[in-house]
Amino acid sequence: MHRERFYTLSASCPDRVGIVARVSGFIAEHKGWILETSLHAEPPGEGEEVGRYFMRIEIKASSLPFHLAEFRERFRPIAEEFDMEWKISDSAVKKRVVVLVSKQEHCLYDLLARWQSKELDIEIPCVISNHDTFRGFVEWHGIPFHHVPVTADNKAAAYAEVQRLFEDVGGDVMVLARYMQILSPELCGAYPGRILNIHHSFLPSFVGARPYHQAWTKGVKLIGATCHYVTAQLDQGPIIEQDVIRIDHSDSVEDMVRYGKDIEKTVLARGLRYHLEDRVLVHGNKTIVFR
Numbered sequence: 001m002h003r004e005r006f007y008t009l010s011a012s013c014p015d016r017v018g019i020v021a022r023v024s025g026f027i028a029e030h031k032g033w034i035l036e037t038s039l040h041a042e043p044p045g046e047g048e049e050v051g052r053y054f055m056r057i058e059i060k061a062s063s064l065p066f067h068l069a070e071f072r073e074r075f076r077p078i079a080e081e082f083d084m085e086w087k088i089s090d091s092a093v094k095k096r097v098v099v100l101v102s103k104q105e106h107c108l109y110d111l112l113a114r115w116q117s118k119e120l121d122i123e124i125p126c127v128i129s130n131h132d133t134f135r136g137f138v139e140w141h142g143i144p145f146h147h148v149p150v151t152a153d154n155k156a157a158a159y160a161e162v163q164r165l166f167e168d169v170g171g172d173v174m175v176l177a178r179y180m181q182i183l184s185p186e187l188c189g190a191y192p193g194r195i196l197n198i199h200h201s202f203l204p205s206f207v208g209a210r211p212y213h214q215a216w217t218k219g220v221k222l223i224g225a226t227c228h229y230v231t232a233q234l235d236q237g238p239i240i241e242q243d244v245i246r247i248d249h250s251d252s253v254e255d256m257v258r259y260g261k262d263i264e265k266t267v268l269a270r271g272l273r274y275h276l277e278d279r280v281l282v283h284g285n286k287t288i289v290f291r
């Protein structure tokens, strides 16, 4: 069902009395029609005096007497008054998702299927890979494909090329859809909260490139997948979404890889949707997810 155009205000600030009253008062003052509100008060962390308040508010675009740019300018003084980290997005503007992949097909295929069916209302301006494996499949969808090999000797140049391509297409989000190379700290640092990865384990268990082998060796009874923001620290970024499935002693690594494909696809799709809908707010190395 096509939703009427709406703006999403997502913000956080030091916790205090009067935040919601001030923000909702501003919206009401301009006859804004609120469609959905999510609020969370995070208590003070260790050594902190004040907690942090998180909010996400959807407002019907047609209910406001001004457009997005003026909304932002009129809201700015309030954001400064409360020392907010904030943004306002527009449901009518499709986010541009650049997909990175290596040799595993399942997450790439799933994202392109959800894009083609418009389940994910996004633009995919290009796909980048360190192998040429999926060129034909991607170009068949009318999407530009860029082969950027990564070797032990060319990592800096390779990631500079990835960044150039991302900037050239006006990328909003980078999705590592089983991209099996470790991004440089520079690339991670250039896009905090804008690079998502699907890790094929229930983090923090089994970081690295071969989590199913680690799971088999350990003999765990549950395996899973984790969608997280990418930081320079491998598989340590803020977690967005996770899920698990039960296995048992009779399951081989190959069985786990097969079961894992389904859960990796769905966890990535859910995590990406939450991010695209501004439902994820980062707090230190954790997230608040207004599902």
Ligand SMILES: Nc1nc2c(c(=O)[nH]1)N[C@@H](CN(C=O)c1ccc(C(=O)N[C@@H](CCC(=O)O)C(=O)O)cc1)CN2
Pocket (backbone or CB within 6 Å): 176, 179, 180, 181, 182, 183, 184, 185, 188, 197, 198, 199, 200, 207, 208, 209, 230, 231, 232, 233, 234, 235, 236, 237
């Ligand atoms: N800076 C980061 N880069 C990447 C992350 C991350 O969290 N931070 N996640 C990985 C994805 N990943 C697990 O989910 C992963 C990928 C690759 C490796 C790894 O050890 N790669 C080896 C090469 C392996 C190969 O060539 O097949 C390496 O880079 O030396 C571990 C975990 C994506 N990037």
